[in-house]
Amino acid sequence: MQFSLRAAFVAASLAAAGNVFALSSSPALDQHAEQLLHDRLFQTNLRGPRWIDQTWSLPPSPTYASFENQNTLTSVVASSMEIAGLNVGPTLVVFESKAQNGTTMGLPTTGYWPYSGDSGLRGVTGAVHDAGSFALFPDQTANADSLDWTGLPSGGNNIVFFDNPSPTRNYSEPGSSVAASAIPEGVVTSWVHTSDENGALQFLPSYGAPGNGSLFDVPALFVGNSTEVESATVVLDAPSSWATSSTVIGHLAGKKGSSESILVYTHTDGPSIIEENGPILLLAMAEYFAAHPININIDFVLTTGHMSGQHLNESRWMDERPALMQNAKAAIVCEHFGAMEWKDNFSTGKPVYEATGKHEPMWTMVNSSSASNELHQLYLEAFEGTPDTLRMAMVSPQVVNGAQSNWYGAGGSRTLGYSNIPTIGIIPQPDYLWAAMPDGGWSKLDVQMAITQINVILKVIDSLDQKFVAGSL
Secondary structure (H helix, E strand, O other): OOOOHHHHHHHHHHHHOOOOOOOOOOOOOOHHHHHHHHHHHHHHHHOOOEOOOEEOOOOOOOOOOHHHHHHHHHHHHHHHHHHHOOEOOOOOEEEEEEEEEOOOOOOOOOEEOOOOOOOOOOOEEEEEEEEEEOOEOOOOOEOOOOOOOOOOOOOOOEEEEEEEOOOOOOOOOOOOOOOHHHOOOEEEEEEOOOOHHHHOOEOOOOOOOOOOOOOOOOOEEEEOOOOOOOEEEEOOOOOEEEEEEEEEEEEEOOOOOOOOEEEEEEEOOEOOOOOOOHHHHHHHHHHHHHHOOOOOEEEEEEEOOOOOOOOOOOOHHHHHOHHHHHHEEEEEEEOOOOEEEEEEEOOOOOOEEEEEEEEOOEEEEEOOOHHHHHHHHHHHHOOOOOOOOOOEEEEOOOEEOOEEOOOOOOHHHHHHHOOOOOEEEEOOOOOOOOEOOOOOOHHHEOHHHHHHHHHHHHHHHHHHHHHHHHOOO
């Protein structure tokens, strides 16, 4: 019998829509739901990367455009939520953005800079201008004056080369004030303070060019720190096309029939099964509470645009659906569950990229309002009985020297975190998070740990519902 992965995904969801979850004193997925989660993650990973920024030419999906994979994921999750009993339509918000077809090169650990220019297959050739090292300020914003653009001749074929901070710590784009006549033909930037293996196919930062992405059509590539060049031909064959992408909002009505809700949020796009497994996590949670209704409403938001280089407004749903924020008594942001920890080991003096044998901590951003204290306590209590291998740390961004510290995570979580809504933003942060791994990251995913983390969130939501019933939420 022949059938599509999409059909199998929805069919499996149909089987889960019934009351197949184990009843216990503490909310948890049963064996059937655990297997369903595993199969959905596996099927999703087989489709390849899921984001609108670029089309990947790497395994495991050489034939599918990544934005099509993302649209398939959001479509089947939306359908599965409807089957489970959630009200999903008409809540799709459609965006448009450029999608590009990236071609990797033969240099060690080369990746392409998302939204950079299209050189065509002939490429661009020129002498290399060493612009030094790009630096960040202590607050991790770009130091626009750190690169040396002096001596860059006008009107010539030049390839600018500069060192870049580690891909695991740099989310900023280099700034510059280069005259239009001196804009280079291409850019090559080398990751530093990291092994070539750790820097392989990393795509940070993901900021695109100003405006609509075509203001400076300069092809740019990343290389490992072992790469040395005096002249270069940069080839980034990246024809552009227009693609659509959607934000999915699923509403699960509570038994009380009031307007109050718990907001559960994630994003749908990314280069690996670690980066954007949030939709599958939230679907498992939605099906659980559809089978075991609680009193308060739950709104599940799966947004697009997280990897768009800020060309899409990831928080647009907040403006178009203001009632979601107005009705939210608490917000929980979930992403990157089940991540194994890999780090560069510098013990021999040379970085060696290897597994540590641990799981990535559940770094949890929390807001510091007095209204949030109860959510923080319920979250801590939800870890009772979990294995010692599950690590968690709560971090509250503060104002330092008059500047608000960054709230990391899916873009909408930053808005939630700076709001008065009690919020926890859970963001395990592996070094390989934004890397296009040949196996899609499957070998670095521990599904059983993801299940344990899901069960923690089920407990938190159940505890919030108890507080809601008692009138203390």
